[in-house]
Every structure is written in structure tokens, then in C-alpha cells.
Amino acid sequence: MIRINLVTVGKLKEKYWRDAAAEYSKRLRPFCQLEIIELAEARLPDSPSEKETAAALLAEAKSIEAYIGRKGAFNVAMCIEGGQLSSEGLASKINECASNGFSTVNFIIGSSFGISGDIKNKAHLRLSMSEMTFPHQLARIMLLEQIYRSFQISNHTKYHK
Template identity: 60%
Template sequence: MLNVKIICVGKLKEAYWRQACAEYEKRLHAFCTFSIHEIPECRLPDSPSQAQITAALQTEGEKILSVAGNSSLFALCIEGRLLSSEQLAEKINGLAVNGTSTISFIIGSSFGLSEELKKKADFKLSMSPMTFPHQLARVMLCEQVYRAFQINSHGKYHK
């Protein structure tokens, strides 16, 4: 069974975001081993310098990579590629068929992801040219991963 991880920087503060993710996590267990890993966000001053931001992203990136291990990395970033739900399903299915055992989707902090981490990613994914709060992006990603598995299993969820 495929392992799917969502590795994200920061915690979900509001209960409704946690409940939404928990619902998709429950649904996904029928298709894969699914887990969400939260990496603590580096504390920065109110007006951080670029050097401070770069250092924080580097530290967060190292923690993300330690959790990701030897998985196929999908970095969510603005410069990533836009995919339809069907294309994401196809990509996940293709990796599974070709022997990938673990896929890790990575959501960075409000400052994004380190350049090193983006270079190590097997795929850069953009959810939209619009900007979303990280909490909402996490819920949307959970839903799209669930939708991808529904598409691949010819379920009724995706119409």
C-alpha cells in the first residue's frame, strides 16, 4: 500500500481545520497509509531580514527532509506546475505503478520553502496562482489527494 505524507510547517490552530483534515485522513485510510506531519515554524522577528528568513527556511527544510526520508517529494510552491485533479491522480498512480512506496507533499511556512528543498523536489506543484492561508491549503491538499484516489479507483466522489 502506498504511503502518503503531508509534511507542513506549523500547526492548525482552529478546530474546524483540524476536523476537516481528520475527515479526509479517515477516508484516505481505505486507499493508502496517510499521515500528516507538522514541523515547528522557526520564530522570526516582526521585520526579519532576508538572511534571517533564508536561515529559517534552511532549518525548516532540513527538518522536512528528515521526516520525508527517501520519499518522492512534491513541493507546493507558487512557481510549481498547475495540475487538474485528473492529472494529479494520474501522477500519483504512475508513481505507485512504477514502485514508489512513499509520496511526501510539502507545505512550507508563510515564507515558503528553501531553494535547496525545492531543488530536491521530484515535482513542484502549484495549487493556484492565488494565495491561500496555509491552513486552507492543507485542507485543500487533503481533499485533492482523496479525490485522486477516488478517481484512480473509479469512485463516485469525483464527477
């Protein structure tokens, strides 16, 4: 069974987001081993300088490194400049990872400052959910839904229409 990690910077603050994440986590149990890893978000002043922002990204990158450097992991950086996939394309990519010997797929969601260039360069895939901008908490739930949909597509269920 493939392992799916959501390596995220920051926590889900509102109960309704946590409830939604818990629901998709429950739905995914028959298909994968899901772990949601919430890393500490760097604390910055309201109007950080470029230097402060760069330092924050570097600190967050060090936390992310512990997960993406593991053997057998396919790393997906969720970032605005990434390419887009259809739901079927994501299902195919997850299946391809399993077929190619990857035991884990890490989806990396950065903070509101994004993901460091170093982490993006180490990722196997840069993926964007849309050209639109979404709050990080909503993006996490949307990604969980798409992962669930991917497994439904792969298993030919009625969930995906």
C-alpha cells in the same frame, strides 16, 4: 498500499481546520497510509531581515530533509512557482508513482516563508494549487481533499463529477 505523507511546517490552529483534516484522514484510510507530519515553524520578529528569513528557511529545511531523503519516496514541493495539475492529473501522478516503485509520496508544505531552494531542487515535482494565494491552513485542507479525490478518480467512484 501507498503511503502519503503531508510534511508541513506549522500546525493547524483552529479546531475547524483540525476537524476537516481528521475527516479527510478518515476518508483516506481505505486507500493509503496517510501521515500528517507537523514540523516546528521558525520564530521570527514581525519584520524579519532577509538574513533572518534565510536562516529560518534553512532551519525548516533541515527538519524537512529527514523525510524527503528516505528511500522510495517521491517528493512534491508545494510552491507558487510549481506547475499545476488537474484532479485527474494528480490521480495519474499518484498512480504513476506507485507503478514506478515509489512506496511513498511526500507532499511538502512550507511555512509562510515558503520552502527553501534546496528542498525545491531535491523535489521530483514542484506543484502549485493555483495562481491565487491561500492561507497555509486552507491549502493543507484543499490538498487533502484533492488527494482524496485522486483516489476516488482512480477507483471510479461517483465522488468525482
